[in-house]
Amino acid sequence: MNIAIVGSGVIGLSVACRLASAGHHLTIISGQPSSETTSAVSAAYWGPYFVGHYHRSWAIETWQELYQIASVPELARQSGTSIVEFREWLGEEDQSKFEEHLHGSVKQVHDPAEVSLKEAEPYWWRELPGIDFQRSPLVPSQVIHFPDIGDRVFISQLQFRSVVARMPDYLRFLQTKAESFRPIAFEHRWIDGFSDLLGRHDFVINCTGWGAKRLVQEDPSTAKMRLLAGLVVRVEAPDQRFAFSLGHGVFAKEPLYIVPRQGSRIDSICGGTAIEIHGDVDPRNPFPLDIDERCEKIYHRCAAASDSIRDGKRCENLAGLRPMRDAVRIESDPINARLIHCYGHGGSGLTLSWGSANRVVELIS
Numbered sequence: 147m148n149i150a151i152v153g154s155g156v157i158g159l160s161v162a163c164r165l166a167s168a169g170h171h172l173t174i175i176s177g178q179p180s181s182e183t184t185s186a187v188s189a190a191y192w193g194p195y196f197v198g199h200y201h202r203s204w205a206i207e208t209w210q211e212l213y214q215i216a217s218v219p220e221l222a223r224q225s226g227t228s229i230v231e232f233r234e235w236l237g238e239e240d241q242s243k244f245e246e247h248l249h250g251s252v253k254q255v256h257d258p259a260e261v262s263l264k265e266a267e268p269y270w271w272r273e274l275p276g277i278d279f280q281r282s283p284l285v286p287s288q289v290i291h292f293p294d295i296g297d298r299v300f301i302s303q304l305q306f307r308s309v310v311a312r313m314p315d316y317l318r319f320l321q322t323k324a325e326s327f328r329p330i331a332f333e334h335r336w337i338d339g340f341s342d343l344l345g346r347h348d349f350v351i352n353c354t355g356w357g358a359k360r361l362v363q364e365d366p367s368t369a370k371m372r373l374l375a376g377l378v379v380r381v382e383a384p385d386q387r388f389a390f391s392l393g394h395g396v397f398a399k400e401p402l403y404i405v406p407r408q409g410s411r412i413d414s415i416c417g418g419t420a421i422e423i424h425g426d427v428d429p430r431n432p433f434p435l436d437i438d439e440r441c442e443k444i445y446h447r448c449a450a451a452s453d454s455i456r457d458g459k460r461c462e463n464l465a466g467l468r469p470m471r472d473a474v475r476i477e478s479d480p481i482n483a484r485l486i487h488c489y490g491h492g493g494s495g496l497t498l499s500w501g502s503a504n505r506v507v508e509l510i511s
């Protein structure tokens with residue numbers, strides 16, 4: 147079939163790989179080159195985070211695929227993926243809340259296969275093969291002096307492994323992989339609606355991420371897409387070997403993370419923020435935020451937490467918009483079933499990418 151995919155971020159390109167391998171003729175239409183999408187800015191590691199309702203199988207299928215890619219040295223090199231040890235520290239005051247998260251609230255979820263950020267335990271994935279999740283006390287306890295909030299004391303550590311993708315490399319890898327099955331036509335342009343494309347293709351797949359807020363007229367009483375700005379600082383810090391994050395207590399709203407990446411460059415992404423951007427955002431003119439000022443704060447926090455970051459070379463500030471819905475939307479359009487929506491992945495686009503692509507293939511079948 148002739149299929150148009152709108153969007154060339156991690157979702158559009160993962161869908162392209164699956165559809166190209168199934169033998170379809172593809173056209174990818176995108177306002178931005180892949181290298182300028184939100185996906186390219188992403189940290190990006192596997193781990194459900196800042197995301198509405200989704201199906202666990204989407205995350206699990208993606209974990210399996212990414213783990214497989216990152217485990218084969220040649221594929222890991224080509225794709226900029228690596229298996230990285232993550233360390234997350236908890237303060238004394240975070241313990242009880244954390245226990246609740248870890249053990250308590252999963253029962254509130256009606257369908258155990260489905261997860262919503264507010265209801266379910268955030269570490270449901272800790273038993274997956276390869277993750278190797280552990281929790282241990284920090285002896286002695288550790289103190290970090292932050293420039294903005296002063297001394298914080300940490301008493302325990304979560305440790306696990308995840309796959310990190312250096313996204314500029316990984317997006318190129320996805321495109322090359324998709325094109326290895328058959329040639330793909332690319333059109334670099336913005337669209338204002340789908341009707342023209344539906345007239346010329348058997349199916350149209352909407353993978354426009356945050357662009358869907360403008361493009362799709364959803365019923366505001368049942369669906370609401372929020373745009374959460376993520377700002378990060380890229381630092382070349384070859385000595386940063388493990389990923390580090392703080393996301394509980396005072397760090398819940400303004401998390402701190404350092405994610406080291408391998409690939410065409412060895413660098414780390416320092417984050418982060420989740421600032422809601424209100425109003426009608428035009429994809430062509432994104433950021434109504436003072437990026438530099440906020441990135442300054444992010445950098446100094448991360449430099450306080452890691453000597454390797456402090457001693458590294460600060461390279462650039464980056465910004466992207468996480469498309470956050472109450473639920474990730476993967477379904478046929480209720481009016482025209484030849485239009486398939488696949489957007490709203492929030493802070494988990496990489497994490498849900500292969501599972502989402504698999505669902506799109508099922509819908510087409």
Ligand SMILES: Cc1cc2nc3c(=O)[nH]c(=O)nc-3n(C[C@H](O)[C@H](O)[C@H](O)COP(=O)(O)OP(=O)(O)OC[C@H]3O[C@@H](n4cnc5c(N)ncnc54)[C@H](O)[C@@H]3O)c2cc1C
Nearest residue numbers: 153154155157177178185191337355357376466495496497
């Ligand atoms: C700072 C930050 C850190 C993150 N870290 C992680 C992480 O560690 N792990 C993780 O899983 N996720 C992470 N995310 C989230 C992840 O980046 C997103 O979920 C993901 O990028 C969404 O991918 P997408 O392909 O749907 O959208 P995008 O990458 O935004 O791509 C959308 C595409 O649609 C095109 N488009 C939009 N509107 C139109 C239009 N009208 N006409 C034509 N083309 C259009 C765009 O040009 C683009 O090609 C992070 C995000 C940010 C901002």
